[in-house]
Amino acid sequence: MTEPTTPAGWGIQLSKLWIASGQPFPVDVKLLALEVTKQRFEDPVGLVVPHGVSGIDGMLSKRAKKGDWCISYDESVTVPGRINFTLAHELGHYFCHRQRQAEFRCGQGAMLDYYGDASRKLEKEANVFASYLLMPATDFRQQIDGQTISLELLGAVADRYETSFTATALKWLEITPEAAMLVVARDEFICWSYPSRQASSKRAYLPPGTEVPATAIERLQTATNHSGNNWCSVPPGVWHPSLEAEEAVIVSDQFELTIFLVRFPSVREVVHEEETEHDSFDVLAGLAQGFDWGR
Template sequence: MQKNPKNEANKITKVLRTAGFDQFPIKVREVALEYSKAVCPEAPISAIKPVPIPSFEGMLKKNPKGDKWIIGVNEDVASSGRINFTIAHEFAHYILHRDLQQDFQCAPKDMHTWDALGKKIEAEADVFASYLLMPADDFRSQVSGQELSIDLLRHCADRYDVSLTAAALKWREIAPGRVVVLAAKDGFLDWSSSNDRAFKSGAYLATSKHLIEVPATSVLARSIRSASGDKARIDARAWFPKEPEGLEIIEHAFVVEGDGYNYALGILTLPGRDREADDEEDLLVPLTGEPTFR
């Protein structure tokens, strides 16, 4: 039977809370090692090892004897948030997909070579990792009643020890209405991810199919390094030509800097439509561009 990534992550959260281990950030290394022994004692995860290979994120591999699995993670040129998410992502492959194959190697550059099944299992692993590290009920309690800001996202990123981008993508799921999160470099989009309500309304940007330039009127076109980020109202049709004339969207832009990567993170919030999609069961929305949670 196919496993649901959200349900499986929530199941682990319930186990942790019942055992009294409900503090954040989740100790994902310990969870992966101990939980795998409980669910599959004949072939658990035996170790999580550093694998310093350039352009490599993580891997899950079964040993030749078939009685152990090993997670490998590139800890070079990466923040603790990216490392945590990578470990959770590989743990997801173990929980969800270990019956499908015996070797998972995950790197952003590989995305464009994945077949339909490959893209599906990578998306499922990201969803599992997101719900394991940032349980929806706790995340809602952190952001409820608060206006989106860089401080709010940083608070969430620090609480769960994830990247700012992972926190922004989680906020995209929790926030009411239509939300699109994207990243830009050198005037063009790297990737874009719409929540279910935005995607079903046609508010998405197909960066995997087209080279998309940042609109001249966008905040991202002039984003600067600022402790508070930037925010403005702009014409919705600058990004989404099919939106009604005169409709405005709120655009946030934050400059994200790290060791070996820099980009502008954008969050677009669009007014709701008369008929909103059900957001509780369809959170696994197609992602365009490179994997983004890290």
């Protein structure tokens, strides 16, 4: 098997290997890490263990005596999907970066900071790897085929892959022909937003620091059930200057984050025949540096 040269390439190859061997989802990253690296490399991942250090979600470190690698993780993390994504992230460092460093310590900040600067390049690459390994696009499309997207459906897909809601929604935005956008906010200010390809072509995007629309805040304060599955129609000028939108919202108590999923149903879907892989993590990093806008 030829060796991939990119994080996405590694993620896709290992994901295919997992499926071809008849294994079910979610990908058991621990099993995969131990088995595949043992077969292919002289310095395999020899150990995957909890480390009991809070604040460091995951670590990859070389063991001097044995010459192999250890992946360790914070087992006290209770957010669904976080541990699996962390393990995949660390495995990404192993496949893509272990020649550069003997130790990687990764925290919540590093993994969720989609707008990281160049020094965070390795973190972004590890996220890309994890996304492709855990959520293969073909299978993802099969899970949502013929259904209207909803928070509930994305939640079910997240359960299938043992990934977080955010990582799952980003993957959906990567592959959907719809115009839609994910917006993550804290304290009524937007931390980051990510449009689908089609939404991006309509310039749907809200930069970090933008205030959350007042009507959305009002709705949050009056709604009794924040994780309901209801789409709420809102006029142009709320999420986009000229487009009507539908919004759905989840409040994440754990990180005091408010996550909006926004659709622009009036924008016609365009299915690109020759679809290049549209990589949300890559685009996000590009946006941070002022590149890629309008893509």
